[in-house]
Amino acid sequence: MAEIERESMEYDVVIVGAGPAGLSAAIRLKQLDPDLQVVVLEKGSEVGAHILSGAVLDPSGLTRLIPDWKEKGAPLNVPVREDNFYILGEAGGIRLPNWMMPPLMNNHGNYIVSMGNVCRWMAQQAEALGVEIFPGMSCTELVYGENGEVIGVVAGEFGKNPDGTPGPNYEPGMNLIGKYVMLGEGARGSLSKEVIARYELDANCDVPKFGLGMKELWEVDPAKHNEGEVTHTMGWPLGFGTGGGSFVYHLENNQVYVGYIVDLNYRNPYLYPYMEFQRFKHHPMIAKLLEGGRRVAYGARAVTKGGWQSIPQTAFPGGVLLGCSAGLVNLPRIKGNHNAMHSGIEAAEAAHAAIRAGRAHDRLEEYDRRLREGPVGKDLKIVRNVAPLNGRLGPLGGLTLGGFDMWFQTIFRFSLFGTLKHGKTDAQATEPAAKHKPIDYPKPDGKLSFDRLTNVAYSFTNHDEHQPPHLKLKDPEIPIRVNLPKYDEPAQRYCPAGVYEVVRDGEAPTFVINFQNCVHCKTCDIKDPSQNIVWTCPQGGDGPNYPNM
The missing domain is CATH 3.50.50.60 (FAD/NAD(P)-binding domain)
Structure with missing residues (x-):
């Protein structure tokens, strides 16, 4: 041409x-x-x-x-007034006292905002x-x-x-x-x-590392709203073998941000990050907050987590x-x-x-x-060893040793660990499906938890269907020839917008890309174990239209 x-x-x-x-x-x-x-x-x-x-x-x-x-009216209207950190089990949780957390984790002086x-x-x-x-x-x-x-x-x-x-x-x-x-x-x-x-x-x-962050904006019962409250959790439902955790932030107007981050270095290709997020909202502590409320918006985005050594x-x-x-x-x-x-x-x-x-x-x-x-x-x-420790020891071990490392550096200005390496990329961390068992996720109830396509509608995403698909395959045969038999094609699950499907209504399975659903999170470009998917820019103005997110 x-x-x-x-x-x-x-x-x-x-x-x-x-x-x-x-x-x-x-x-x-x-x-x-x-x-x-x-x-x-x-x-x-x-x-x-x-x-x-x-x-x-x-x-x-x-x-x-x-x-x-x-004085110029920046929309920083909600100072943090309460700071909580919980380790969750399926039915309850343990709050860690704030004095245990390194000073840099203190949110005093920070603001809950819509960026x-x-x-x-x-x-x-x-x-x-x-x-x-x-x-x-x-x-x-x-x-x-x-x-x-x-x-x-x-x-x-x-x-x-x-x-x-x-x-x-x-x-x-x-x-x-x-x-x-x-x-x-x-x-x-x-x-x-x-x-x-x-x-x-x-x-x-070092190699770059990422997490997948998913977020919903909720309007909740005013009696349950606590403007300025910041809560983070780890543990259930991901457990302590996979990195990640939640955030719950109470902003103004009885609105709450509810989010979940899943580290993309997970090994099990059957893991379904979006459904981990939906399951999280059924924890008694979160369900109590959200019951009687309504979801207003949804979105997802990759989060960088490699830190100092990956710059x-x-x-x-x-x-x-x-x-x-x-x-x-x-x-x-x-x-x-x-x-x-x-x-x-x-x-x-x-x-x-x-x-x-x-x-x-x-x-x-x-x-x-x-x-x-x-x-x-x-x-x-000062936080450079937290992600590598999480990758080696899981989030609980990473929290313990990473917290110790941050305290030690705060006092003595050096780390006993030096600078740890991350090792594999997130794509390389994915193991064959034969090493793992499928995970049975509860069906969304439509009240606290929602299916992907319903939630994508709340990201207000739109793409002109007549443009070239902006999600490219280096080799169109790899999803079915390589990823499906080896990894049970994890693109079906790691995408938080339902872009990728394996359709089995013919003699042979086919790989379908519904690029119109894409919320531009870039997870596919990061996590595909064959590194066969390339995210490119669609034409201008297309994609999500996030309100107050």
């Missing part, structure tokens, strides 16, 4: 993703120099549409960026400074210069036929060219994957990785938004200095150094 001719627009900095990292970078750039031309490109239909996070926000990054955020709403507010602040923000603009390709450096992105391509050829209403999109390109796509971003592979940014780091080189020729594209979540704190904001600030300051010095399209090495030596590095280094 002939090379597509596209118009170009030039900026000083092009930012992919209107999340907390990308918006922080944009705001800081305009604070430093109002004359800089900055554009933010967001694939969601609006800013916040694709933002899914717990979230209890550590405001340190926001305070650094906009010190008077409270979607925080990002919507941040976008208003950015636009007031002159940042151009274009929602509904997927960035589908990187643009490279003569020396192999990144010089821009292709955005706004619409109207392809299902086979990938231009349709009758085809729009080729534009080349957005910048002196620097910042990728803030979130966990397992498609362009971020490309630059990590192209420039071997992961050559000197790749974050600067590449012509750009940088921001936030979860670099894997900056603090696993035991279940927080990454503050680090995303810090990364955006560091990137903006490094890019501004380079542009002022007359440089463009080079490596912003100063950004990578400041990321590791500044607030982000300090936040992540």
